[in-house]
Amino acid sequence: MLGAVGAGAVVLLALVALYSLHPLGLHGRFPVAQIIAFKGVLAFGLLAIGLLLGGSALAVLLLGSRRDRARATVGVGEADDSDDSDGTDGRVVGADDESVGGTRVGRNGAVSPDRASDQDPDQDQDAVPPRFPIRRRASAVVLAGAIAIAFAGSAHAVSLLDRGMRSGEVTASGEAATSSDFTVMTVNMARSRADAQAVADLAVRTGSDVLAMPETTVELAGRVRDLIEASAGGQFEVYSNGEGPTASTSMIVSADLGPYEQVAMGPTGGFGRVHLVPIGDDGRQPVLVAAHPPPPVRANMTEWRAENIGIVGLCQRATRPTVIAGDLNMTVDHSVLESIGDQMSVCRDAGIDARIGGVGTWPSDVPAWAGTVIDHVLVTGGLRGDVGEVADIPGSDHRAVVVSLRLNGTGDVEAERRSRLIDEG
Structure with a gap:
């Protein structure tokens, strides 16, 4: 039971x-x-x-x-033996034997137990109960x-x-980033204690144009930016929101993507959110968001749901290509992402596109298959993940996620929605 x-x-x-x-x-x-x-x-x-x-x-x-089979075999054998002998001295019981008081008395006066008198008349001799x-x-x-x-x-x-449960390898193309071909990295810097040089080296090797960095102070982000520029050249801008090593979220963006303006965000339940909108472009330059909602522990469940619903809402309401990257503290199996079900053709996980969507990103001290995938690069507006990589970073309890993105189509989100509705209808 x-x-x-x-x-x-x-x-x-x-x-x-x-x-x-x-x-x-x-x-x-x-x-x-x-x-x-x-x-x-x-x-x-x-x-x-x-x-x-x-x-x-x-x-x-x-x-x-x-x-049961063995017991049945033994039971049948005993039943056959009882038909031919009395089971005591091997003497064959004849028809002239008499039964007196539960015993069998032969002509020669021999006495033997009478088995028939002890047998329950209602019991089937051949039945063998299951063991x-x-x-x-x-x-x-x-x-x-x-x-x-x-x-x-x-x-x-x-x-x-x-x-996808195997990490690929992203390599720098050597060409300047464009709004239709660029690379995004997200890495939680573990209360600003992760190795800045290791992050910069990974950014240079993969040719990352956008770095979303939860738990990163503006000072640490500036140091990583300087290391990248010293190694790879080019110009990068630093944006940040929040205070302290845990509550700060920073973003490093290549100037090749064009100018950006940081939009002030209202109060959130997360640890800082950076929201960047393009300045004076042709509509193809992506909106960039770095986010870090609270973890889904008992005390934070209300804030966790509200923050992630807000993040997914940004993706759903997007009118141009949008990238939302960071330690989102949720997986694609949570109801927040499942609730956009039919919207996933517009708001999607680029890591799954790049076949790394099953590689665990936290905690980094367990095998990747045993971890949870809570660090994401979400995209809209025709952006798709091309190649992806998940990499360990010394000093961080998260693995970094790097995805190279390509723009398929015009980047017109509304046109994509109409096309999807026509296909489904």
């Missing part, structure tokens, strides 16, 4: 993590929001549990069947649950593989 209840509970957990329960709001509730974030652990953990439980239940069922009926029924239930658990784990694994 307990095994069946436990199996049912695990199956329910697997289904909660696997299927969209957005109408119930569970994906945005504590602790479901934490459980579904670690999709790799769910996939491999559920597969292991399913195989272990299934193997154990199958072994019990097979062993019980073998014992472990209750255990076998429970094992069958556990086996069915194990199959469901393994199926859920397999579905999680397939989903991760579809998003």
